Amino acid sequence: xxxxxxxxxxxxxxxxxxxxxxxxxxxxxxxxxxxxxxxxxxxxxxxxxxxxxxxxxxxxxxxxxxxxxxxxxxxxxxxxxxxxxxxxxxxxxxxxx
Amino acid sequence: xxxxxxxxxxxxxxxxxxxxxxxxxxxxxxxxxxxxxxxxxxxxxxxxxxxxxxxxxxxxxxxxxxxxxxxxxxxxxxxxxxxxxxxxxxxxxxxxxxxxxxxxxxxxxxxxxxxxxxxxxxxxxxxxxxxxxxxxxxxxxxxxxxxxxxxxxxxxxxxxxxxxxxxxxxxxxxxxxxxxxxxxxxxxxxxxxxxxxxxxxxxxxxxxxxxxxxxxxxxxxxxxxxxxxxxxxxxxxxxx
Numbered sequence: 001x002x003x004x005x006x007x008x009x010x011x012x013x014x015x016x017x018x019x020x021x022x023x024x025x026x027x028x029x030x031x032x033x034x035x036x037x038x039x040x041x042x043x044x045x046x047x048x049x050x051x052x053x054x055x056x057x058x059x060x061x062x063x064x065x066x067x068x069x070x071x072x073x074x075x076x077x078x079x080x081x082x083x084x085x086x087x088x089x090x091x092x093x094x095x096x097x
Numbered sequence: 098x099x100x101x102x103x104x105x106x107x108x109x110x111x112x113x114x115x116x117x118x119x120x121x122x123x124x125x126x127x128x129x130x131x132x133x134x135x136x137x138x139x140x141x142x143x144x145x146x147x148x149x150x151x152x153x154x155x156x157x158x159x160x161x162x163x164x165x166x167x168x169x170x171x172x173x174x175x176x177x178x179x180x181x182x183x184x185x186x187x188x189x190x191x192x193x194x195x196x197x198x199x200x201x202x203x204x205x206x207x208x209x210x211x212x213x214x215x216x217x218x219x220x221x222x223x224x225x226x227x228x229x230x231x232x233x234x235x236x237x238x239x240x241x242x243x244x245x246x247x248x249x250x251x252x253x254x255x256x257x258x259x260x261x262x263x264x265x266x267x268x269x270x271x272x273x274x275x276x277x278x279x280x281x282x283x284x285x286x287x288x289x290x291x292x293x294x295x296x297x298x299x300x301x302x303x304x305x306x307x308x309x310x311x312x313x314x315x316x317x318x319x320x321x322x323x324x325x326x327x328x329x330x331x332x333x334x335x336x337x
Contacts, residue, residue, distance in 0.1 A: 009287055016238075016288035017248060017270075024201035024242040028272040031304055036269055038286035039251050042324050045287045046236035051227050057289075058234035061202045063210045076211070080218055 010037035012045045055081055100200025101150070103167040108178040110160040111188035119162060122184045123152045126177065135176050147172040161192070201242050209233050237318070238290045241282035245274035247303065247312060248284050249291060252327035257283060257291050258319050265306035275300035281312055285324070292317045 021028050044050070049057060064073050070088045078086045110119075126149055133144045149168045156163040166174065175191045182189025197204050217229035249257065253267025263283065275281055277299045283291040294314035296303075303311050 013285070013287035017246065017284055020238060020242050020246070020288070021272075022242075023206065023239055024203075026201075026243045026274075028245060028274040030246075030248070030270045030272055031300065032270050033268045033304055034250060034266075036250055036286070039325075042251075043254075043285055043287050043289055046238050046289055047231075049236070051221070051230065054231065054236070055234060057237045059237050059239060060214060060234050061206050061208045062214070063204075063208050065211065073211070077214065080215055 009040060009045060012048070013038055016045055016047065056083060100170055101167060101198075102170055102172070102196060103165065103198035103203075104174050105155070105163070105165050105195045105197055106174050106178065106191060107193040108162045108164065108181065108189050109192045110162065110182060110185065111190075113160055114185050114187055116154075116157050118185060119157060120154060122181055123154060123164070125184065126181060127152055130172075130177075130180075132173060132176050132180070135173055138173070140171070145171070149177070165197075167198070201239065206239070207232075207235055238284070238288060241290055241293065244280055244282040244293070245272045245276065245296075245300075246282045246284055247271050247275060247296075248286055251286060251324060254285050254291055254319070254324035255321070255326050256328055257314055258317055258321050258324070260314075260317070262310045262314065263294065263312040265303070265308050265311050268303060268311060271300050271303045273300050275303060277302070280315075283312060283314065285319075289319055291319045 018030060044053065046054075046057065060077070062073065062077070064070065068076075074086050074088050078084075128149065129146055130149055131144050131146055134140050134142050136142070147169045149166065149172065151165070151167045153165040154162060155165055166172075166177070174194050178189050178191040202208075214233050217233040220226040221230045247263070247268055248270035249263070249267055250269045253263065257263055257267075269286055272281075275296050275298075277296055279296055280293055281296045282293055285291055292314040293316045294312040296312050298306065298309075298311055
């Protein structure tokens with residue numbers, strides 16, 4: 001991916017990984033087994049995915065209004081975002097609500 | 098994912114009871130409880146055991162009780178209210194319910210309304226602005242924030258995606274929370290969720306191992322073809 005050339009992907013990836021637990025109060029420390037970086041030209045730091053991929057691999061913490069069922073809301077969001085797969089409440093089918 | 102849930106719920110008692118009686122019964126419904134799913138439910142209606150971790154009585158006035166309940170997934174609040182009423186001998190039913198947490202998703206973690214999501218999509222489709230949508234949607238990786246993590250070397254990624262087990266030489270980093278027999282998230286060095294699996298080692302064993310299977314993946318998430326294949330032709334399915 002041309003846009004990633006020159007960016008410190010290993011550093012950004014490490015920051016993302018180490019910040020993940022903190023999003024939900026999970027404390028952990030990482031130990032390095034093999035001190036190795038990541039290569040350019042494949043994959044993305046999750047926050048830097050191109051927008052279509054970002055949505056495909058995304059989750060929304062949605063404030064569902066009372067009334068419509070979760071199934072109905074999932075169907076709306078699928079159409080809104082034009083994605084094939086969507087689930088809710090913890091399935092790993094992205095996006096998840 | 099069978100994550101725990103948290104609710105705020107209004108229960109209407111059919112007759113007034115003393116607050117101390119209510120509190121006593123709420124304590125009885127804390128811990129392991131047995132519940133038969135209600136008539137209108139999407140699961141088999143056999144009695145099941147669920148854990149109620151906490152019931153906090155927030156307000157009690159007239160016949161109305163406002164409570165915060167944290168419990169296992171699959172605990173029915175409507176049923177809980179009904180059973181509390183039964184135990185109190187006066188009857189009760191649920192008036193209102195709001196879920197305030199599913200697993201790691203609290204009301205503080207980037208909660209958005211449908212309206213905001215649709216505005217973000219509009220700004221992106223009609224004006225090409227991505228910032229709103231990137232704020233509304235989070236990377237799916239947040240799903241595993243509460244799971245211990247193992248970070249893969251680039252060369253191990255594609256073989257895991259193709260169904261291989263993770264062997265010790267494929268590990269770049271390991272979290273001190275990794276425990277034998279428990280679920281772990283496998284990430285790339287860039288931070289992408291590759292798979293969720295069951296760890297066969299504690300973290301210190303992972304650090305020291307030079308060979309052997311470390312994790313048996315149970316669910317692959319990353320798409321194939323993103324990372325380079327590091328194994329030779331004719332070796333598909335073998336551990337890296």
